[in-house]
Amino acid sequence: xxxxxxxxxxxxxxxxxxxxxxxxxxxxxxxxxxxxxxxxxxxxxxxxxxxxxxxxxxxxxxxxxxxxxxxxxxxxxxxxxxxxxxxxxxxxxxxxxxxxxxxxxxxxxxxxxxxxxxxxxxxxxxxxxxxxxxxxxxxxxxxxxxxxxxxxxxxxxxxxxxxxxxxxxxxxxxxxxxxxxxxxxxxxxxxxxxxxxxxxxxxxxxxxxxxxxxxxxxxxxxxxxxxxxxxxxxxxxxxxxxxxxxxxxxxxxxxxxxxxxxxxxxx
Amino acid sequence: xxxxxxxxxxxxxxxxxxxxxxxxxxxxxxxxxxxxxxxxxxxxxxxxxxxxxxxxxxxxxxxxxxxxxxxxxxxxxxxxxxxxxxxxxxxxxxxxxxxxxxxxxxxxxxxxxxxxxxxxxxxxxxxxxxxxxxxxxxxxxxxxxxxxxxxxxxxxxxxxxxxxxxxxxxxxxxxxxxxxxxxxxxxxxxxxxxxxxxxxxxxxxxxxxxxxxxxxxxxxxxxxxxxxxxxxxxxxxxxxxxxxxxxxxxxxxxxxxxxxxxxxxxxxxxxxxxxxxxxxxxxxxxxxxxxxxxxxxxxxxxxxxxxxxxxxxxxxxxxxxxxxxxxxxxxxxxxxxxxxxxxxxxx
Numbered sequence: 001x002x003x004x005x006x007x008x009x010x011x012x013x014x015x016x017x018x019x020x021x022x023x024x025x026x027x028x029x030x031x032x033x034x035x036x037x038x039x040x041x042x043x044x045x046x047x048x049x050x051x052x053x054x055x056x057x058x059x060x061x062x063x064x065x066x067x068x069x070x071x072x073x074x075x076x077x078x079x080x081x082x083x084x085x086x087x088x089x090x091x092x093x094x095x096x097x098x099x100x101x102x103x104x105x106x107x108x109x110x111x112x113x114x115x116x117x118x119x120x121x122x123x124x125x126x127x128x129x130x131x132x133x134x135x136x137x138x139x140x141x142x143x144x145x146x147x148x149x150x151x152x153x154x155x156x157x158x159x160x161x162x163x164x165x166x167x168x169x170x171x172x173x174x175x176x177x178x179x180x181x182x183x184x185x186x187x188x189x190x191x192x193x194x195x196x197x198x199x200x201x202x203x204x205x206x207x208x209x210x211x212x213x214x215x216x217x218x219x220x221x222x223x224x225x226x227x228x229x230x231x232x233x234x235x236x237x238x239x240x241x242x243x244x245x246x247x248x249x250x251x252x253x254x255x256x257x258x259x260x261x262x263x264x265x266x267x
Numbered sequence: 268x269x270x271x272x273x274x275x276x277x278x279x280x281x282x283x284x285x286x287x288x289x290x291x292x293x294x295x296x297x298x299x300x301x302x303x304x305x306x307x308x309x310x311x312x313x314x315x316x317x318x319x320x321x322x323x324x325x326x327x328x329x330x331x332x333x334x335x336x337x338x339x340x341x342x343x344x345x346x347x348x349x350x351x352x353x354x355x356x357x358x359x360x361x362x363x364x365x366x367x368x369x370x371x372x373x374x375x376x377x378x379x380x381x382x383x384x385x386x387x388x389x390x391x392x393x394x395x396x397x398x399x400x401x402x403x404x405x406x407x408x409x410x411x412x413x414x415x416x417x418x419x420x421x422x423x424x425x426x427x428x429x430x431x432x433x434x435x436x437x438x439x440x441x442x443x444x445x446x447x448x449x450x451x452x453x454x455x456x457x458x459x460x461x462x463x464x465x466x467x468x469x470x471x472x473x474x475x476x477x478x479x480x481x482x483x484x485x486x487x488x489x490x491x492x493x494x495x496x497x498x499x500x501x502x503x504x505x506x507x508x509x510x511x512x513x514x515x516x517x518x519x520x521x522x523x524x525x526x527x528x529x530x531x532x533x534x535x536x537x538x539x540x541x542x543x544x545x546x547x548x549x550x551x552x553x554x555x556x557x558x559x560x561x562x563x564x565x566x567x568x569x570x571x572x573x574x575x576x577x578x579x580x581x582x583x584x585x586x587x588x589x590x591x592x593x594x595x596x597x598x599x600x601x602x603x604x605x606x607x608x609x610x611x612x613x614x
Contacts, residue, residue: 116430119437119458184596191589200459202397202470202577204585205388207339209307219300223293230289260307
């Protein structure tokens with residue numbers, strides 16, 4: 001059942017990308033509606049897959065890399081759809097859907113067997129830690145998409161892809177908005193992780209690679225917010241920082257697990 | 268752009284002025300990030316020889332000279348942290364004057380909370396200590412041997428709960444802690460549920476089997492207690508290596524335990540000389556077996572529990588910092604920006 005929902009989500013995401021791209025080439029109200037509904041249905045399917053997994057395992061799907069990878073894609077889609085309230089952009093939908101496709105594709109290569117919670121993970125902090133991470137990483141994913149959009153718009157303001165995009169100032173302010181959502185939640189990820197580590201290992205901070213890179217992520221986004229105030233780093237530089245910040249998020253999540261194993265071995 | 272209004276220092280000059288600028292703060296922020304990443308890429312806490320072998324004589328020695336093997340506790344890393352803390356302090360102090368509403372108060376509080384967390388971690392580093400100890404079930408350990416004088420810890424029982432799949436669900440040690448004043452604390456310690464007393468915290472960390480037996484000789488028996496997997500050096504260069512099989516399967520005869528429960532406890536004993544495996548025998552509990560010329564009796568087994576004992580006054584400070592940080596976040600991000608003065612609007 002879960003696999004069916006995942007497959008549906010995957011297919012719908014592809015359809016989202018395709019319809020958005022066709023729309024950009026030949027603007028048409030039906031295509032615009034279709035791409036939105038494909039994305040929305042992909043989000044629903046992904047939600048159903050996660051619910052199905054929760055029912056099958058008798059717990060929330062918060063315990064393995066496989067599970068978090070799907071939650072990560074879910075969080076990004078959530079923010080992409082949420083942003084529709086602020087403005088609608090087919091390029092954003094296409095980039096967000098593509099990002100989700102890549103993440104889900106990677107997730108599908110990971111072991112998906114349902115395992116009961118090991119003793120270290122049986123903590124109320126698991127829920128807080130993972131939920132805050134979904135929000136933070138989802139918002140950072142969105143800000144990265146917006147950063148890409150910004151660079152496209154700046155390169156080609158009134159031609160090609162740029163034509164369909166909102167003005168750069170709008171992109172910049174929405175990008176700042178999404179970082180400003182992600183940052184406090186990233187702070188919560190660090191705090192909940194520290195309190196949990198203190199409960200389970202007796203060390204609230206141990207410079208484990210995962211911890212270290214989560215801190216680096218936090219420092220980069222703190223840099224984003226402060227450089228905006230100090231240097232007035234907006235627009236292009238901010239867009240590049242948002243993209244770099246998200247690359248560090250990806251490294252923290254996947255790179256560290258693959259290259260720098262430590263105590264944070266489950267995810 | 269608008270940094271002037273924030274960063275005109277008082278009458279401070281030179282160092283103080285640059286230390287109190289947010290530009291310096293930004294540089295330090297990124298520098299700390301970059302240096303921290305180095306610590307995750309260079310293996311920490313290895314032997315001196317490791318760095319020379321891995322990075323070559325020259326670079327290896329250089330890394331060691333600058334304490335890259337213990338980067339996060341090196342003097343220069345801590346100094347970098349202290350400078351950063353001073354920067355945050357000076358920047359925040361200037362901003363205290365400009366606090367107009369809950370939002371800006373939240374921002375200042377956020378910055379101060381980082382200082383509290385930092386102070387707590389320094390206190391942890393200076394005054395905190397922790398040590399690992401393994402105690403057999405039914406034994407009492409004097410914790411002064413690991414640096415906690417006055418405390419005696421008795422492990423009354425240790426148990427493991429399993430899922431249907433025999434994957435561990437929880438490890439629990441039932442303990443009695445006796446402190447210097449004679450207070451008795453009876454409690455259970457399990458993963459995620461440490462024992463917290465005044466000043467002392469004890470964590471469930473590890474466990475294993477402890478086996479008991481004898482080497483039977485003409486001049487009398489030589490008793491031994493070995494942790495599962497350990498070796499015992501015998502005379503004539505012989506080595507006895509043991510493996511405890513809690514649920515031996517007589518049908519398959521292999522050393523894979525059927526379940527993790529001690530339903531059919533056996534001790535597999537291997538006799539080794541140099542590189543050569545001489546013989547392996549499997550002894551059931553209460554039995555005696557001859558392996559080559561050595562006769563071994565397997566008398567019993569019990570669990571040992573691995574506990575982490577910790578005393579760390581810094582944690583309370585750190586938690587206080589976290590609390591202030593949450594408060595700061597709430598004030599900064601949950602209160603709407605006042606009226607028209609939206610920081611996003613530029614030029």
